[in-house]
Amino acid sequence: MDKNIKAIISDPMVDNNPITKQILGICSALAVTVKMEQAVVMSLALAFVLICSNVIISLLRKNIPGKIRIIVQLTVIASLVILIDELLKAYLYDISKQLSVFVALIITNCIIMGRAEAFAMQNNIKDAMYDGLGNAVGYGAILIIVSIFRELLGSGTLFNYSVIPSSIYLENGGWYVNNGLMLLAPGAFIILGLIVWVQRSYTKYVED
Amino acid sequence: MQHNNLYTFRFISIITLVASLLLALASTQLKELQEFNIDLDKKKNILKCIGIDVAIMTPDMIIDEYESNISNITLNTNGDVVTNIENKNLKSVQNKSTGQIQYYLDNIEYLPAYKASNPESFIIPIAGKGLWSTLFGYFALEKDLNTVKGISFYKHGETPGLGGEVEKKWFQDNFIGKKIFNSSAELISIKVVKGKAGDVLSSDALIHGVDGISGATITSRGVSEFLKNDLLRYEPYINRNKSN
Numbered sequence: 155m156d157k158n159i160k161a162i163i164s165d166p167m168v169d170n171n172p173i174t175k176q177i178l179g180i181c182s183a184l185a186v187t188v189k190m191e192q193a194v195v196m197s198l199a200l201a202f203v204l205i206c207s208n209v210i211i212s213l214l215r216k217n218i219p220g221k222i223r224i225i226v227q228l229t230v231i232a233s234l235v236i237l238i239d240e241l242l243k244a245y246l247y248d249i250s251k252q253l254s255v256f257v258a259l260i261i262t263n264c265i266i267m268g269r270a271e272a273f274a275m276q277n278n279i280k281d282a283m284y285d286g287l288g289n290a291v292g293y294g295a296i297l298i299i300v301s302i303f304r305e306l307l308g309s310g311t312l313f314n315y316s317v318i319p320s321s322i323y324l325e326n327g328g329w330y331v332n333n334g335l336m337l338l339a340p341g342a343f344i345i346l347g348l349i350v351w352v353q354r355s356y357t358k359y360v361e362d
Numbered sequence: 363m364q365h366n367n368l369y370t371f372r373f374i375s376i377i378t379l380v381a382s383l384l385l386a387l388a389s390t391q392l393k394e395l396q397e398f399n400i401d402l403d404k405k406k407n408i409l410k411c412i413g414i415d416v417a418i419m420t421p422d423m424i425i426d427e428y429e430s431n432i433s434n435i436t437l438n439t440n441g442d443v444v445t446n447i448e449n450k451n452l453k454s455v456q457n458k459s460t461g462q463i464q465y466y467l468d469n470i471e472y473l474p475a476y477k478a479s480n481p482e483s484f485i486i487p488i489a490g491k492g493l494w495s496t497l498f499g500y501f502a503l504e505k506d507l508n509t510v511k512g513i514s515f516y517k518h519g520e521t522p523g524l525g526g527e528v529e530k531k532w533f534q535d536n537f538i539g540k541k542i543f544n545s546s547a548e549l550i551s552i553k554v555v556k557g558k559a560g561d562v563l564s565s566d567a568l569i570h571g572v573d574g575i576s577g578a579t580i581t582s583r584g585v586s587e588f589l590k591n592d593l594l595r596y597e598p599y600i601n602r603n604k605s606n
Contacts, residue, residue: 217373218373219365219369219370219373219374220365221365221370222370222373222374225374226373226374226377229374229377229378229381230377230381232381233381233384233385236385237384237385237388240385240388240389240392240396241388241392243392243396243399244392244395244396244399245395247396247399247400247402247403251403254519255519
């Protein structure tokens with residue numbers, strides 16, 4: 155693969171991760187990471203919107219009048235979000251009920267507007283697509299890591315399968331109790347903070 | 363890049379036209395599937411409120427179970443059973459201030475309800491305002507028409523983690539086994555208290571109260587209110603058919 159493309163994809167995964175480095179899209183990262191199932195569906199929905207919006211905006215970039223470029227970007231993004239919301243309601247109704255407003259709120263996710271304005275407006279379609287992919291994977295990876303910790307520690311399950319033997323639970327005569335904090339937003343904040351800490355001490359990145 | 367105003371107008375018109383056409387197309391194509399899902403979800407919640415574990419059932423099993431177990435019954439406002447009307451033909455009208463749903467056919471009000479044969483129960487639809495939204499659900503009574511069989515909510519827009527807890531098992535399980543009538547046969551309904559029911563209610567009142575949701579006082583109060591209001595509408599029928 156072209157070195158340039160490799161960089162476009164891999165950069166947002168770690169070094170320039172939209173969540174842990176740029177601290178964008180935190181709201182949904184906190185809200186939909188209680189269960190892995192939700193996190194995966196949310197990541198896929200965001201990937202769909204991000205890749206499509208990057209491609210469409212890159213395709214139109216030479217024709218979009220500068221004065222109304224943000225409005226055009228929003229129209230494209232909002233249409234894609236409504237589309238994915240309708241698709242989820244038709245094919246994954248239960249998960250779409252759990253994700254509730256957060257799918258619709260992809261519209262306001264700073265990652266998508268940010269990539270449209272900062273990358274897709276200046277680059278060709280192929281690069282824009284890879285940039286969308288890279289950022290979507292960077293976002294999805296963090297969501298899934300956070301949700302692994304939250305579901306395992308908060309509910310004792312992974313993808314709704316029990317992984318902690320039921321015999322060690324307090325109500326069955328054992329000593330173990332699920333950590334309720336993990337089900338609430340502060341639990342996600344703490345895990346996200348720890349991930350940022352681990353990542354920054356590894357990459358030696360310091361905020362200016 | 364400079365563009366004149368005419369170009370700008372033309373460009374944005376084309377973009378919005380294309381986007382709206384695509385969305386309209388998607389919306390009409392997916393409508394049937396979405397409506398099937400909404401209907402299935404209601405059936406699921408009717409079964410859930412009489413204590414059937416729907417989480418492990420496939421859509422086909424839910425439809426089969428519903429068809430064989432649940433029957434519709436329509437009442438008039440005096441509590442008489444009306445036989446020539448089907449629930450699905452009733453037109454629902456929502457009261458904007460309380461969120462209560464009233465059902466009409468040819469300008470006459472009717473009350474839809476459901477009967478389950480196994481376990482034998484009487485189910486009514488409930489709806490009313492919480493904090494941000496109208497909550498929709500079902501409330502089931504055992505065959506004595508006094509003991510609560512269960513409650514479930516299939517639609518609401520309350521804050522997840524706060525008012526949204528109404529859809530959680532811990533909240534709904536608290537209703538099971540409570541009584542809606544007191545010893546002098548008055549309809550008390552079930553009150554969602556502020557805090558733990560055991561701490562704030564006397565032992566007599568405990569049978570009519572459940573734990574509130576912390577951080578969601580208004581949602582809790584809303585549930586108490588609309589549950590009572592909806593039960594009052596069915597009181598004539600319940601009074602006539604309950605066992606003492």
